[in-house]
Amino acid sequence: MALVIAMGVLLVISASLTAVIYFSSANARSSNYSKGDRSAVALAEAGLNNALAAVMDNDNDANLDDPAWLTAPRTTTYPGGSVRWSGELLGETSRTLYWRLTSTGTVANPTGPGSAAIRRTLTMRVPLKAPPEVREALEIWNWIYNHQTGNACDMTIDQSVALQSPLFVRGSLCLRSTATIANGPLVVGGNLTLSQPQNAVGSIAAPVTNKVRIAGWCQYKNFAAVNLCAPEPKVPLSSNHTNVFAQNFSNDPSDYNITLPPVYWSQTVPPYQIGWYEKASPGPYFPCRTVSGTPPVFDTKTAGGLPDGFTPNSVPGTFNLTPPSASYTCITRRGQLSWDNITRTLTVRGTIFIDGSATIQNNTGPIRYVQQPDIACTTTPDPNADDVCSSGAVLYLGGTLLIKNSVVCGKVNAAGTGCDYTGWNPNVNLFVVAAYSNGGQCTTGVSVCVVSSTFQGALYGKAAIDASTTSQTQGPLVSETEVRVGQTNGVDFPDITITPVGMPGFGPEFYTPEDPIFG
Secondary structure (H helix, E strand, C coil), rough: HHHHHHHHHHHHHHHHHHHHHHHHHHHHHHHHHHHHHHHHHEEEEHHHHHHHHHHHHHHHHHHCCHHHHHHHHCEECCCCCCEEEEEEECCCCCCEEEEEEEEEEEECCCCCCCCCCCEEEHHHHHHHCCCCCECCCCHHHHEEECCCCCCCCCCCCCCEEHHHCCCCCCCCCCCCCEEEEEECCCEEEEEEEECCCCCCECCCCEEEEEEEEEECCCCCCCCCCCCCCCCCCCCCCCCCCCEEEEEEEEHHHHCCCCCCCCCCCCCCCCCCCCCHHHCCCCCCEEECEEECCCCCCCCCCCCCCCCCCCCCCEEEEEEEEECCCCEEECCCCCEEEEEEEECCCEEEEEEEECEEEEEEEEECCEEEEECCCCCCCCCCCCCCCCCCCCCCCEECCCCCCCEECCEEEECCCCEEEECCCCCCCCCCEEEEEEECCCCCCCCCCCCCCCCCEEEEEEEEEEEEEEEEECCEEEECCCCCEEECCCCCCCCCCCCCCCCEEECCCCCCCCEEECCCCCC
């Protein structure tokens, strides 16, 4: 009987011990699993931090609207496990984008070698603030602007030019042949020389009503110079004439505070920050994604390595933007440069950079340039509106620009024979070309040459702009040295109140991330 009792007691004790061991093991497994679970969550959080850091990194700002940028999952290994993270670009339109970041942390299952790994997934949304499509225009983009100083004639207007556009000459201005200033406003920071009897500012019958500002002396024909310059008939000595007829005249140009804008060519060019060479699309760093025909070579740097910096005019030869017998297409996420030789349409969007020279040579009829904004356009663009139309496109050239025997219009007239000089609105449709080098296809010292052509748009030259050979331009001409206006440059252009962000004077701007939202 004692044996039976002993066996019963031993059985109870064994069962109790087994239960204690089982529950202790289960609790240990549960504790280890819970620890693994927390580790997987911590790894997932680390992966989200990695993805968020990539989105917030200023070096990646040009990639934020690229849907392929974070699509490929990336794996990071940490002590105790690993995390796999990626992103997906979502949004109803290109102006309402956000990144959905996904991160999955993985740790080994501590409950046994045959158990599935512990995985935990976290998500986060990062809204993106769209960059402006346009900026309020700098005052300089309402002028023909000649920057050089220190010469007897820093700018010369000759032939039969009757200039209608606003003219700002920082130095001295000379009129020759039968050239006249017909409209204004006119600002001359130095002296004014009128060499021939036909040279004049305004006329007796039609004095210039816009402001005329001449800081120095003025001299007409062989009369003595009048210092300070004065309009007719206010010259103190009746024997001295100036042939300047202006209703709003002054010798103080300070009411026009106009300076050259900074041009962000590259990070290696002052003011030493990221420039359009690095950020333009299409451009050296952002090649075409949709391609047909033969688009331009944007740069000659080898693929796979970062260039040492901007080497002006690195692409040999000259690319014809408008070949008469071929079409081409180059489209990126943020820009486009395409030519349709059938419809004679040059499609430009965004900021484009070709580190070489370009030409427009096509004399088979007017060339029309258009923009293709990927958002709904408002009837009257507002620079503060989120849905504003793109007002234009900018092409930077590391080389020079030659426009020869061509008619390039923002708006073609109803007859289809040339540009519509009264109907063109540069606040809606504006093509801007800025050229860095000089010489080559242009003469030495000239960045932009317009030969026997018409151009409706904006031109910027680091060296001179020469549109003096039987050419006509409508729009601002800005040179860091000299502007030579065309023989028939007798048309004004509307006030430009908004410009594309890529316009010289504005640095690269992109989507910016806003506060993240978990879940």
